[in-house]
Amino acid sequence: MKSVLIIGNVNSTFVVGLINNLKAYGSELRVDCFSTLPVERDDVLADNIYVNSICDWWKNKFGKKVRYGWFLGILLWLLFRKNRVHYDNIQIHFVDILHQFAVPLYRLCTRKLTAVIWGSDLMRCSNPAILAQILNKCDSINCHTPKMKTSLQNLLSDKKKSFIQFSYCHFGLLPFEKIKSLRTNVANKQTYKTKLGLPVDKTIALIGYNADPGHQHVKVIEQLAKIQEQITDIHFVLPITYGNYPSYIEQLKETLASTKLSYQTLESYLSDDDVAMLRLSIDINIIVPITDAASGTVIESLFAGSQVITGSWLDYSKLVNADVTYTTINKLTDINQTLLSLISSPKDTSKNAERVASFGDWQVLIKDWYELVVD
Numbered sequence: 001m002k003s004v005l006i007i008g009n010v011n012s013t014f015v016v017g018l019i020n021n022l023k024a025y026g027s028e029l030r031v032d033c034f035s036t037l038p039v040e041r042d043d044v045l046a047d048n049i050y051v052n053s054i055c056d057w058w059k060n061k062f063g064k065k066v067r068y069g070w071f072l073g074i075l076l077w078l079l080f081r082k083n084r085v086h087y088d089n090i091q092i093h094f095v096d097i098l099h100q101f102a103v104p105l106y107r108l109c110t111r112k113l114t115a116v117i118w119g120s121d122l123m124r125c126s127n128p129a130i131l132a133q134i135l136n137k138c139d140s141i142n143c144h145t146p147k148m149k150t151s152l153q154n155l156l157s158d159k160k161k162s163f164i165q166f167s168y169c170h171f172g173l174l175p176f177e178k179i180k181s182l183r184t185n186v187a188n189k190q191t192y193k194t195k196l197g198l199p200v201d202k203t204i205a206l207i208g209y210n211a212d213p214g215h216q217h218v219k220v221i222e223q224l225a226k227i228q229e230q231i232t233d234i235h236f237v238l239p240i241t242y243g244n245y246p247s248y249i250e251q252l253k254e255t256l257a258s259t260k261l262s263y264q265t266l267e268s269y270l271s272d273d274d275v276a277m278l279r280l281s282i283d284i285n286i287i288v289p290i291t292d293a294a295s296g297t298v299i300e301s302l303f304a305g306s307q308v309i310t311g312s313w314l315d316y317s318k319l320v321n322a323d324v325t326y327t328t329i330n331k332l333t334d335i336n337q338t339l340l341s342l343i344s345s346p347k348d349t350s351k352n353a354e355r356v357a358s359f360g361d362w363q364v365l366i367k368d369w370y371e372l373v374v375d
Contacts, residue, residue: 003030003085004373005110008093010035010044013272014118014171014296015093020045021172021366022373029373030085034077036070036098048083071101078105086110089373092138094118097130103137114372116169117143122151123291124214131155140165142372147315169369172362173296178276179304192277202235202262203343205284209297211240213248214290218255219332225259227336234343236263237282241270279304284342288332289314299360302326302352307342309335322355 004022008015010033022031023045032048038056039049054076058069090110092099095117099106106113115138122143125131132155135141141164143149149166156164182188190200198204208215217238224231238256240249256263270278285301288311292298298316301308302324310316312328319326325347329338358364 001028001030002026002374003032003087003089005087005090006031006033006046006093007036007090007099007106008033008116009037010046010049011037011040012093013174016041016044017172017174017362018369021362022370023047025366025370026374029370032083032087034074036094050077050081052077067098067100067102070098071105074102074105078109088112089114091116091142091372092134094121095131095134096121096125097127099134100130103134107137112139114138114140114142114167117141117148117152119144119148119295120212120214120291122148128155136160138164140167140372142167142169144168144170145315145317147317167368167372169372170359170365171296172365173300173303173360174272174362175275175279175300176303176357176360176362178272179279179300182276183280183304189280192281196274196277196281197264198237198281199235199262202233203283204281205234205236205286205339206278206282206297206301207236207238207286208289209239209287209295210242211245211249211252212289213245216288216290216332217252218248220286220288220335221252221255221259221261223332223335224261224339227340228260230340231343232260232262234262234284234339236261237266237278238263239266239270241266241268275300279306282306284309284339286335286339288329288335292316296360299356302349302356303360305349305353307346307349309338309342318359319356322359324352324355325349326352 006015006019019031019033022029030047033046034050038051052070052073054073055069059066087110089112090106091114093116095115115135135155136157141152143152153161193200207220208217279300284307286309287298292314298308308326310328312330327338329335
């Protein structure tokens with residue numbers, strides 16, 4: 001029996017989607033997960049889910065240098081784990097400082113260790129030396145684009161460059177199937193808005209997709225406030241469910257309260273059904289993070305048929321290559337005129353769903369992930 005251990009946040013829609021679809025694609029495959037955070041979901045089909053209680057204790061006790069607690073927890077798991085197996089593949093999902101000391105222990109448990117780069121773990125990396133240290137202990141690296149591969153190769157030793165394997169497996173998106181089923185009845189859009197507590201008589205615009213300051217919500221709001229009298233028929237939605245940035249969230253709420261904009265923040269966990277209804281309710285998405293790699297929100301929004309405004313500085317080459325229709329701005333001060341133009345003359349997005357379908361359909365993408373495990 002082939003086996004894989006996924007090390008990452010088991011509550012993430014990407015990790016859950018990967019685990020569940022690996023099990024569906026290869027029923028004989030053993031899929032385990034070692035979660036970097038406490039488990040909050042009950043829909044994960046992993047054969048075994050492990051948590052690091054030692055790390056949780058360390059975090060509560062000391063509040064810093066969590067990677068030491070993580071290492072101790074992994075060491076105890078390695079020594080005393082049940083259902084012992086030497087994995088064909090161990091994947092580190094979102095490669096950061098947490099794994100610095102534990103990587104040698106991972107290597108003892110697997111034939112092939114894979115670093116799965118999500119995007120921001122590379123593009124917002126605050127300590128490239130530690131990232132390089134981790135990558136140089138891996139057998140393979142998975143990333144999104146050739147541009148990311150080039151950046152990653154610069155972190156590798158000359159010896160490692162000569163034989164490390166790169167792959168381009170992409171995550172599917174769980175809300176895709178929900179969006180497919182829900183969008184068949186356009187008349188239900190008003191119903192979806194009502195269920196989500198959104199006004200039915202306004203244009204709905206999304207700003208960002210989590211609470212990370214890198215989404216530049218405050219700067220966007222400061223720009224929009226300059227034309228607030230012209231956009232009274234727009235209701236802005238800001239999802240801040242994910243990301244532990246309390247001081248930034250407070251600043252964001254203060255900025256919003258100082259304007260006359262119509263808005264609401266989403267601070268509760270959204271189910272896949274809720275996410276699908278939200279995508280179909282949104283008319284315009286303003287997604288201008290400092291760095292991004294064509295996130296799930298961007299793909300889902302395009303699949304749902306809404307307008308997307310994003311930054312020209314972002315590497316969305318796969319969307320360009322697929323001839324997807326969306327709007328870019330060169331700087332944040334362009335956002336007002338761009339928004340007003342899209343309201344008066346929306347772009348034709350009718351072909352976007354077909355063009356991005358392969359980017360988010362697990363049924364299409366899971367084969368590559370399966371081969372990454374068994375190869």
